[in-house]
Amino acid sequence: MLDISNLEEYQFDDSTTAGYDTLEAQREVRKYLRIAKYEIPKLKAFVKPFQPPTKTQILKFRTTTYIGEVNHPAAPKVVLTVETQSLPLTNPELHKFLLLVGSRYDPMKKVVKMSCEKFQDRSQNFKWLSDTLDRLINEAKNDPEAVADVPLDLRHAAKNMKPKVRFPKEWNRPVEKTV
Secondary structure, X not given: OOOHHHOOOOOOOOOOHHHHHHHXXXXXXXXXXXXXXXXXXXXXXXXXXXXXXXXXXXXXXXXOOOOOOOOOOOOOOEEEEEEHHHOOOOHHHHHHHHHHHHXXXXXXXXXXXXXXXXXXXXXXXXXXXXXXXXXXXXXXXOOHHHHOOOOOOOHHHHHHHOOXXXXXXXXXXXXXXXX
C-alpha cells in the first residue's frame, strides 16, 4: 500500500510545504480577526471600572500567555510577588519570614518573589503559591524569637547592592580636533 514503487509521478500540480505553511498562517490570522470582530464586542457587557487594589489585596500574580501556542511548556508558570511591609507580621516575625524565604527576598525592592510551574494547570500553581505563602506566614508567627539572633543572608542580592562606579569627567581623554 505504501510502496514507493507504486507512487504516482509528481506532476508539479500541488502546493509546496512553504505554501501550505503560508495558508495555515493566513487561516490563523483570519481566526483572530473573526474573534476581534464578532466576539470581543460582546465583552463590553462585562466591563467594570478600574478599582485599584485595597490594603488587604497584597498579592500580585503574573502569568504569561503565548498566543498561537496552545500547549506552550511555560504557559502554566505563575509568579507571585508580595511587598514585605504589607504582610501582617511584627518585626521579629518578619525577620523569621525573611529567613525562611531566603534568596526569594529582594532587599532593594523589599519584595518576596516566588514562582511555580509544578502542575500542568495554571490554577493549581496559583493555589500552590497561595498555600505556600500561608504556610510561610504561619511558620513565621510560630516562636519568632528563637531565630532573632540569626542574621539575614543577603549574598544573593550583593551584585545589586554594589554601587555603580562613576568616573569623573576630567578623567576622559581629550577629544582630538581634526583640522
